[in-house]
Amino acid sequence: MGRTFVFLPPLRTVSGGLAVLAAVAAGLATLGHNVRLVLRDPAAPPLALPPGLPTVGLAETGLTPDDVYLVPEGWPNALAPGLAVGARCLVYCQNWAYLWNGLPDGVGWDQLPVTFLAVSDPVARFIAQATGTLPPVLRPAIDPARFYPPPAKPALGPVRVGYMPRKNKALAAMIRRLAEARMARTGISYEFAPIDGLSPDGVAEVLRGCHIFLATGFPEGCPLPPLEAMACGCVVAGFAGFGGFDYMRQARSGGHVPSVPLRPIAWGGNGFYAGDNDVFAAGACLEQAARLWLDGGGELAAVLESARLTAAAYGPGEQQAALARIWKEPGAL
Incomplete structure (x- = not known):
């Protein structure tokens, strides 16, 4: 050659x-x-x-x-x-x-x-x-020297959600408004952290301070921001963009089933995923992720461990x- x-x-x-x-x-x-x-x-x-x-x-x-x-x-x-x-x-x-x-x-x-x-x-x-x-x-x-979890996540007052407004900006805003409109009925308080115009180190710092990453990008080939979020100890919720199903797996049964066959992987469910463009389902996914953090326990630990294993496979x-x-x-x- x-x-x-x-x-x-x-x-x-x-x-x-x-x-x-x-x-x-x-x-x-x-x-x-x-x-x-x-x-x-x-x-x-x-x-x-x-x-x-x-x-x-x-x-x-x-x-x-x-x-x-x-x-x-x-x-x-x-x-x-x-x-x-x-x-x-x-x-x-x-x-x-x-x-x-x-x-x-x-x-x-x-x-x-x-x-x-x-x-x-x-x-x-x-x-x-x-x-x-x-x-x-x-x-x-992804760079493990840059994207890694903090010693501890912020205390759960509001659930802190990182997202990238540039990824389907209008849909991201609709999902956010839906979550905020439901707060009085769900009892879940959110704090949304836009990630925009930051250096890679700045992105990593914001992700370490978040509990959830709301993925709003589609179409995608192999989206890196959700992987970086997993490496920083976040639970991912939202869209896969088709290509995200290289590594994204549902944390619970009954969620969106992609049309593409899923390859065998060495980790379990690492997030909550809706069909692309489905704001209703994405809102439900965000709420499931928030409940997971608020309830804590073994299910949260299992999802976070699966997310860690996922990120490690993309080093x-x-x-x-x-x-x-x-x-x-x-x-x-």
């Missing part, structure tokens, strides 16, 4: 997906691969680049047929330098909903000599449904092992 080129899209703000691409490039370099970052404008990188990795412009990549060229979904035009020379072009799909973004009308993936890499098992199954081929899975990683070591396996397997790329 030759070199590996990783295209970093010219986004205005640093997204989770962009950070994952940079982490993949750094991980491959750590494994001894010859890695180069491809930028549309090397003079204006879209994020702080991993140290020590050379950069090349999109117009002068120097790709050869022996090289691997990794491009995220949604940027098919960036594949052009690799397709032109017959490089092994690999599309890393981090969100199933963007699989066909950017492709011209009348052009399908079956017409292009590319292979796929999926960010989660649900995304891999979606790609298989669309293309007939099940791709390998490369999951993202940097697990991602490195997957990278080593995928870049070594004949025919995987």
Whole structure:
């Protein structure tokens, strides 16, 4: 195998997906691969680049047929330098909903000599449904040195709920209003903590001070904020975005059952999940999570332990092992 080129899209703000691409490039370099970052404008990188990795412009990549060229979904035009020379072009799909973004009308993936890499098992199954081929899975990683539980959660006066307003803002507001409208009848008092515009360390600090994380994002490929919340000792409630069912499992029976088959995992129920866009059910999930904290006991301890095991399965070591396996397997790329 030759070199590996990783295209970093010219986004205005640093997204989770962009950070994952940079982490993949750094991980491959750590494994001894010859890695180069491809930028549309090397003079204006879209994020702080991993140290020590050379950069090349999109117009002068120097790709050869022996090289691997990794491009995220949604940027098919960036594949052009690799397709032109017959490089092994690999599309890393981090969100199933963007699989066909950017492709011209009348052009399908079956017409292009590319292979796929999926960010989660649900995304891999979606790609298989669309293309007939099940791709390998490369999951993202969270940083355990940054996302970890506090010695103790805040005392239960109000139940403190962290959420990200940018994730389906109107629906998040509706779920919050529903919970607040029911407080007099449920006896549950909430304090909502918006997580917006913070550094990763700031996000972790807020999560450590919360009992619940309200997940309002969809569609998702393998959502990192709920994983980070689990690592910080929160019970997650809300939406899975389809891709979240790579790791999300219902804490109680009778909840939403996803249409995608669920892979075997080594943990039990780690939260309360509604069907995407179902505000009624998401409100009930939030209330179940709050009751769990207020009641305490063995059920709360079991859910928190499952959440801890879930987060531990998405560490940097697990991602490195997957990278080593995928870049070594004949025919995987």
